[in-house]
């Protein structure tokens with residue numbers, strides 16, 4: 805074979821190598837790590853929330869969500885090496901606005917849940933290209949359970965004290981009116997590659 809033919813063969817495969825990014829195995833390992841990080845956030849926050857609800861009642865538990873949620877997310881981010889946070893299109897804290905990928909991921913998870921998938925294991929991930937390079941993105945659905953309704957359910961059913969506290973602390977609150985089985989938001993996990 806002529807040298808020029810060899811080069812012609814080599815260039816497309818080199819380019820393909822660049823474009824493909826991490827191997828299938830590397831991607832699967834990252835997805836497993838992201839799943840672990842989101843699980844750690846859900847477990848820690850859920851545990852603290854339940855304890856606060858039982859010991860101090862729902863009004864006081866609002867501060868667990870307000871103060872501890874960002875701290876726990878920062879701890880899990882540091883430990884895992886991912887950027888981990890909670891977002892929702894109907895967010896309570898204005899900091900929880902989803903970006904385009906997160907909004908699309910949640911919509912996709914909602915469809916899969918409507919089609920009958922179990923909410924506990926509902927997640928998705930993707931390698932995306934951005935102007936600053938490739939990113940690994942992961943989303944885990946946060947389904948609405950009974951315990952969430954005290955603070956995110958039908959406003960008519962939310963205790964008055966909780967409503968007053970939410971109105972004072974979150975004047976732009978969009979996160980009420982949920983019912984069981986809806987997707988409240990996602991745990992969003994990302995890492996630059």
Ligand code: HEC
Nearest residue numbers: 865866869870890892895896897900946952955979988989
């Ligand atoms: C005691 C009241 C309370 C309960 C119970 C509660 N939340 Fe929240 N939730 C809040 C508050 C307050 C915030 C805003 C936190 C902040 O300032 O970052 C919040 C924020 C969130 C967010 C982040 C996005 C946003 O809207 O700002 C998600 C997602 C969320 N809650 C899901 C849930 C789920 C799922 C449950 C049930 C397992 C639940 N919450 C139970 C009070 C509560």
